[in-house]
Amino acid sequence: MAILVIANDPSGTPELSAMFKETLGHKALEAPGFIFHTDGPVASGGWQIVDAWETREDFERWFATEVVPLMPSGAPAGPPPQIFDLETVTVRR
Secondary structure (H helix, E strand, O other), X not given: OOEEEEEEEOOXXXXXXXXXXXXXXXXXXXXXXXXXXXXXXXOOOOEEEEEEEOOHHHHHHHHHHHHHHHOOOOOOOOOOOEEEEOOOOOOOO
Protein backbone atom coordinates (compact mmCIF):
# COMPACT_ATOMS: atom_id res chain seq x y z
CA MET A 1 0.00 0.00 0.00
CA ALA A 2 1.25 3.47 -0.84
CA ILE A 3 2.20 5.76 2.04
CA LEU A 4 2.53 9.47 2.70
CA VAL A 5 5.45 10.51 4.89
CA ILE A 6 5.41 13.88 6.67
CA ALA A 7 8.54 14.91 8.55
CA ASN A 8 9.21 18.14 10.40
CA ASP A 9 12.77 19.26 11.04
CA PRO A 10 12.81 22.17 13.50
CA SER A 11 16.42 22.93 12.53
CA GLY A 12 15.79 22.67 8.78
CA THR A 13 16.88 25.50 6.50
CA PRO A 14 16.80 26.29 2.78
CA GLU A 15 20.54 25.58 2.65
CA LEU A 16 20.16 22.14 4.26
CA SER A 17 17.28 21.35 1.92
CA ALA A 18 19.41 22.35 -1.09
CA MET A 19 22.24 20.07 0.10
CA PHE A 20 19.89 17.11 0.41
CA LYS A 21 18.36 17.80 -3.02
CA GLU A 22 21.78 18.06 -4.65
CA THR A 23 23.00 14.88 -2.99
CA LEU A 24 19.84 12.77 -3.10
CA GLY A 25 17.54 14.22 -5.76
CA HIS A 26 18.70 12.04 -8.64
CA LYS A 27 18.92 8.98 -6.39
CA ALA A 28 15.33 9.45 -5.23
CA LEU A 29 14.07 9.44 -8.81
CA GLU A 30 15.71 6.04 -9.29
CA ALA A 31 14.78 4.57 -5.89
CA PRO A 32 12.38 1.62 -5.91
CA GLY A 33 8.95 2.77 -4.76
CA PHE A 34 9.56 6.54 -4.93
CA ILE A 35 6.48 8.51 -6.05
CA PHE A 36 7.09 12.18 -5.16
CA HIS A 37 8.88 14.58 -2.83
CA THR A 38 8.16 18.14 -1.78
CA ASP A 39 9.43 20.35 1.02
CA GLY A 40 9.35 23.88 2.31
CA PRO A 41 9.51 26.21 5.30
CA VAL A 42 7.06 25.97 8.18
CA ALA A 43 5.51 29.18 9.52
CA SER A 44 6.64 28.38 13.07
CA GLY A 45 10.22 27.76 11.89
CA GLY A 46 12.09 24.81 10.49
CA TRP A 47 11.30 22.69 7.45
CA GLN A 48 8.62 20.20 6.45
CA ILE A 49 9.26 17.28 4.10
CA VAL A 50 6.44 15.37 2.40
CA ASP A 51 7.09 12.21 0.38
CA ALA A 52 4.96 9.47 -1.13
CA TRP A 53 6.25 5.92 -1.55
CA GLU A 54 4.73 2.75 -2.96
CA THR A 55 5.37 0.86 0.30
CA ARG A 56 6.56 1.52 3.85
CA GLU A 57 9.44 -0.90 3.23
CA ASP A 58 10.63 1.12 0.21
CA PHE A 59 10.65 4.29 2.31
CA GLU A 60 12.35 2.71 5.33
CA ARG A 61 15.11 1.20 3.17
CA TRP A 62 15.70 4.52 1.38
CA PHE A 63 15.71 6.53 4.62
CA ALA A 64 18.10 4.18 6.43
CA THR A 65 20.57 3.78 3.57
CA GLU A 66 20.53 7.21 1.91
CA VAL A 67 19.20 9.87 4.28
CA VAL A 68 20.35 8.99 7.81
CA PRO A 69 24.06 8.76 6.85
CA LEU A 70 23.91 12.39 5.62
CA MET A 71 22.47 13.79 8.84
CA PRO A 72 24.94 15.74 10.95
CA SER A 73 24.25 13.74 14.10
CA GLY A 74 23.69 10.48 12.22
CA ALA A 75 20.08 10.57 13.35
CA PRO A 76 17.01 12.55 12.29
CA ALA A 77 16.39 15.90 13.94
CA GLY A 78 12.99 16.39 15.46
CA PRO A 79 10.20 13.91 15.97
CA PRO A 80 9.92 10.75 13.86
CA PRO A 81 8.03 11.21 10.61
CA GLN A 82 4.30 10.62 10.50
CA ILE A 83 3.32 7.87 8.06
CA PHE A 84 -0.17 7.52 6.60
CA ASP A 85 -1.59 4.80 4.36
CA LEU A 86 -2.94 6.08 1.05
CA GLU A 87 -5.89 4.63 -0.82
CA THR A 88 -5.29 6.62 -4.00
CA VAL A 89 -2.36 8.46 -5.55
CA THR A 90 -3.02 10.49 -8.69
CA VAL A 91 -0.17 12.30 -10.41
CA ARG A 92 -0.03 14.27 -13.61
CA ARG A 93 2.44 12.89 -16.11
